[in-house]
Amino acid sequence: MKKIVAIMLALTFVLAFAACNKNEADKPDVKGEGVMTHAEYIAAPLDSQVTVETYVQAKQSWWEDKATVYSQDKDGAYFLYNMACSEADYAKLTPGTKIKVTGYKSEWSGEVEIIDATFEIEEGNYVAPATDVTALLGSETLIDHQNEFVTFKGMTVEASTAPDGSEVAFLYNWDGSGEDGSDLYFNVSKDGKTYNFTVESYLCDSSTAVYAAVKNLKVGDVIDMEGFLYWYEGVNPHITSVAAAK
Numbered sequence: 001m002k003k004i005v006a007i008m009l010a011l012t013f014v015l016a017f018a019a020c021n022k023n024e025a026d027k028p029d030v031k032g033e034g035v036m037t038h039a040e041y042i043a044a045p046l047d048s049q050v051t052v053e054t055y056v057q058a059k060q061s062w063w064e065d066k067a068t069v070y071s072q073d074k075d076g077a078y079f080l081y082n083m084a085c086s087e088a089d090y091a092k093l094t095p096g097t098k099i100k101v102t103g104y105k106s107e108w109s110g111e112v113e114i115i116d117a118t119f120e121i122e123e124g125n126y127v128a129p130a131t132d133v134t135a136l137l138g139s140e141t142l143i144d145h146q147n148e149f150v151t152f153k154g155m156t157v158e159a160s161t162a163p164d165g166s167e168v169a170f171l172y173n174w175d176g177s178g179e180d181g182s183d184l185y186f187n188v189s190k191d192g193k194t195y196n197f198t199v200e201s202y203l204c205d206s207s208t209a210v211y212a213a214v215k216n217l218k219v220g221d222v223i224d225m226e227g228f229l230y231w232y233e234g235v236n237p238h239i240t241s242v243a244a245a246k
Helices: 002-026 038-043 087-092 209-215
Strands: 049-063 066-072 077-084 097-108 111-125 149-158 184-190 193-199 222-228 238-244
Touching: 038 049, 049 077, 049 087, 049 111, 077 097, 184 209, 193 209, 209 238
Parallel strands: 077 111, 193 238
Antiparallel strands: 049 066, 049 097, 066 077, 097 111, 149 184, 149 222, 184 193, 222 238
């Protein structure tokens, strides 16, 4: 009887914890004084100073006291490029960490980002669920989700052309000029249209499961993927997870 009571109490705790987390995720972001909403950020002109509150989703790199970070709030995402950051503070930027960022809105080859930024850590935590944007591929509205954590489902691996002219499932670098440890580029299709996706080696290096998964792909495989909706001369997702389609 005591064992049953203990199990029921544990189950009640788990359910209450899950409900608490769900309620936290469902709460709207309340921005501090002088902080832009995501809509205001989108409307701000390029090269203007912006201040946003956002949540770390993943870290791409740290070098010479500068960090590049994928971040998101409950309304949209922000790519923070070469943000001023000590190595000690970089270690604190775990997924979900809330930060207040002030920098300048910029664009590079279609990718809208915040540059020359500083930040401070605030109270709060939020990890964004992956938004399924498969149906938006090829549409003008896909860019509305730029830099968000997204998923693509039921995509077919298409051949890439290696430097020697052979057909392969992926390339090291966009033109096949790299080697193990370089960025991985691979083609996938949906509804007759082909797209080029990337495993960005600073974000997911050769020791990661996604890097190994892409190296094991075969032309014709049907896969589901997660990643960040980066932009470079068009959609160029930075993929963080690859699995056989469900």
